[in-house]
Amino acid sequence: MKKPPSRALLATVLLGMAACLPAVSWSQAASPGLGTINHTLMTVEAARAVGLEVAAVVVTPWPAEPPTVEASNRDAIERLGDVRVETLVTIDLVDPERWPALDLP
Numbered sequence: 001m002k003k004p005p006s007r008a009l010l011a012t013v014l015l016g017m018a019a020c021l022p023a024v025s026w027s028q029a030a031s032p033g034l035g036t037i038n039h040t041l042m043t044v045e046a047a048r049a050v051g052l053e054v055a056a057v058v059v060t061p062w063p064a065e066p067p068t069v070e071a072s073n074r075d076a077i078e079r080l081g082d083v084r085v086e087t088l089v090t091i092d093l094v095d096p097e098r099w100p101a102l103d104l105p
Contacts, residue, residue, distance in 0.1 A: 030077065032059045032070040032087075037077055044081045054083050062087035 030040040036059070044054050059074050066074075078085040091099055 029058050029060060032062060032066065032073055034069075036073050037080070040077050041081050044083055054081075056084040056086050057081065058086050058088050060088035061090040064089065 030036050040057055044057065047054050057077055059070075059077075063070065074085050074087065077083070089100060
């Protein structure tokens, strides 16, 4: 059985494809837990290296009361990556009335 492509390979292909498009903004989704700082900052750097504007990093699923480590991860990504970081709570797809409002620039 053939192994599926790695996430790194898929990210590289997607970044390469996006770099061919004019005026592309990139938003990176990231998990709040262990390993997210390194993974997210490397992805932001790769996106910028191919000329993409990184509009934001979205950390999800974001707990209602994040532990200190997760809050610290969010702050470190924002500071070290020089990028806006937003959070997105877990959304109940069955009940759209309970979805949070989007605040887009």
